[in-house]
Amino acid sequence: MPAHRSLACRCGAMHWTIAADAPGTHVECYCADCQTFLRHLKAEDYLDSAGGTELFQTLPHAVRFTAGADNLRLLRLSPKGLMRWYADCCGTPIANTLASPGLPFVGMVLKPGTSGFGPVVTHANVAAALKPVQQGGIARAVLGVLSRALRAKLTASGRATPFFGADRAPTVAPKILTLAERDAARPPKAG
Ligand SMILES: [Zn+2]
Ligand SMILES: [Zn+2]
Numbered sequence: 001m002p003a004h005r006s007l008a009c010r011c012g013a014m015h016w017t018i019a020a021d022a023p024g025t026h027v028e029c030y031c032a033d034c035q036t037f038l039r040h041l042k043a044e045d046y047l048d049s050a051g052g053t054e055l056f057q058t059l060p061h062a063v064r065f066t067a068g069a070d071n072l073r074l075l076r077l078s079p080k081g082l083m084r085w086y087a088d089c090c091g092t093p094i095a096n097t098l099a100s101p102g103l104p105f106v107g108m109v110l111k112p113g114t115s116g117f118g119p120v121v122t123h124a125n126v127a128a129a130l131k132p133v134q135q136g137g138i139a140r141a142v143l144g145v146l147s148r149a150l151r152a153k154l155t156a157s158g159r160a161t162p163f164f165g166a167d168r169a170p171t172v173a174p175k176i177l178t179l180a181e182r183d184a185a186r187p188p189k190a191g
Helices: 032-040 138-152 179-185
Strands: 004-008 015-019 025-029 053-058 063-067 072-076 083-087 092-097 106-110 122-124
Touching: 025 106, 025 138, 032 053, 032 092, 032 179, 053 138, 122 138
Parallel strands: 025 122
Antiparallel strands: 004 015, 015 063, 025 053, 053 106, 072 083, 083 092, 092 106
């Protein structure tokens, strides 16, 4: 088995890896905010036919940017929204993190059909799906986030993250969407 799983943006300028042994949960999230993020980037090809975003929820220290890291940008849908990371070179979505590194967590965005992450085991926030999807696996995803984070927080290497600096600020200043920008990218079923 290779030491890591390699991902790249669509134009090839940015490359990043996720350690092969990184524990994680393969989640499909249908929430309106995930859809808005991808629609704002014009990355609808990363949404499945029901508007779902595939995420591999894992620990930030498992992630390395290996090429083109200067293209990394950060978006928030609102002043309190999740940190949503993407490649500015071509608008490829990369990851979601919380607003601070206190809870070691990252959801790495996967293009539908990306191999190497096992089957999707959690279908979340299905109320905003564009067609009927059965919700499931929520407890498994929540427990996964908490158990991984609790173990990771015990060591300095476990708390390491490429998304935040030593001052706990994100490595890139976030751009916060205006209400007009956000509304323009809202999916059809957003309330
Ligand atoms: Zn690119
Ligand atoms: Zn979501």
